[in-house]
Amino acid sequence: LMQLFRPLDLLGWVYRTIRQGLVDMAEMFRLMDTDVEVEDVPGAPALLAQPPTVQFDNVVFGYEPERTILHGLSFEVAAGSRVAIVGPSGAGKSTIGRLLFRFYDPQGGRILIAGQDIARVRQDSLREQIGIVPQDSVLFNDTLGYNIAYGRDGASDEDVLQAAEDAAILPFIRKLPDGFDTEVGERGLKLSGGEKQRVAIARTLLKNPPILLFDEATSALDSRTEQDILSTMQRVSRDRTTLAIAHRLSTIADADEILVLNEGRLEEQGRHTELLQRGGLYAEMWDRQQAESGAPREAAE
Ligand code: ATP
Numbered sequence: 117l118m119q120l121f122r123p124l125d126l127l128g129w130v131y132r133t134i135r136q137g138l139v140d141m142a143e144m145f146r147l148m149d150t151d152v153e154v155e156d157v158p159g160a161p162a163l164l165a166q167p168p169t170v171q172f173d174n175v176v177f178g179y180e181p182e183r184t185i186l187h188g189l190s191f192e193v194a195a196g197s198r199v200a201i202v203g204p205s206g207a208g209k210s211t212i213g214r215l216l217f218r219f220y221d222p223q224g225g226r227i228l229i230a231g232q233d234i235a236r237v238r239q240d241s242l243r244e245q246i247g248i249v250p251q252d253s254v255l256f257n258d259t260l261g262y263n264i265a266y267g268r269d270g271a272s273d274e275d276v277l278q279a280a281e282d283a284a285i286l287p288f289i290r291k292l293p294d295g296f297d298t299e300v301g302e303r304g305l306k307l308s309g310g311e312k313q314r315v316a317i318a319r320t321l322l323k324n325p326p327i328l329l330f331d332e333a334t335s336a337l338d339s340r341t342e343q344d345i346l347s348t349m350q351r352v353s354r355d356r357t358t359l360a361i362a363h364r365l366s367t368i369a370d371a372d373e374i375l376v377l378n379e380g381r382l383e384e385q386g387r388h389t390e391l392l393q394r395g396g397l398y399a400e401m402w403d404r405q406q407a408e409s410g411a412p413r414e415a416a417e
Pocket of ligand 1: 179205206208
């Protein structure tokens, strides 16, 4: 009988792995809007992301050979710190996230996590170590509980509850008549951008990755939602290495370090107050956003 069960067991495992993989990939592709272009080197070891440092070492990258997007980019993110990447549209911010996930390999330089070149480790092990929190997360047409629980195979109800609490979505769920069994998505309850983001955070917390990548949406949020997201982000970033790709500078003013990217080069780096004093690109962007946020609502939208 065992001989019959073993293949079934294996099949179940393969199915779960593929399902998990596909779901994650689908979300990543939607977020990153790209195709897989890289392969594992034969016999590549798993990534050991401890301590979870991230280092870009003279990275040169272009999507097309004739157009370089990142021109020898170097920076380091210390384990447990929160680093923000800001800069004008098209500067290459999201490209950094795509490279960290290894959707593409750089044409020059290296990307290291805990000192290991990410091009030389297994991709699945790399992606296990990084949690993405997109702002407009896609939810499945399923229950809230399911949407959180798929962050980790075999998560218990208590785990889901804890993740929801840590992501500051539990009070909202508790108020719903069906709680975690509430159907969401196209055919169910519609959630706001901020609520969806917190579901995504809860999911990511279940996955419990040492490295977090926040990819902030360009769309405008009301200031209350922005504040909520900011405080949730600060909380979940604690004890994790965080890279935050930001459009609204107010959400990252407290980052340990801010990298100001311009046309694929690091133009400035430092803390918020240092960068303001410098009076360069960051200060200019900050002044502009402050002026915009002070403008009448119709004008800002
Ligand atoms: P935004 O603030 O507008 O989101 P960004 O700083 O995140 O911009 P990226 O998305 O990293 O910018 O894009 C950097 C450059 O790379 C842009 O000029 C963009 O047109 C180009 N680019 C992005 N994705 C691709 C792609 N798949 N193929 C070719 N070029 C691309």
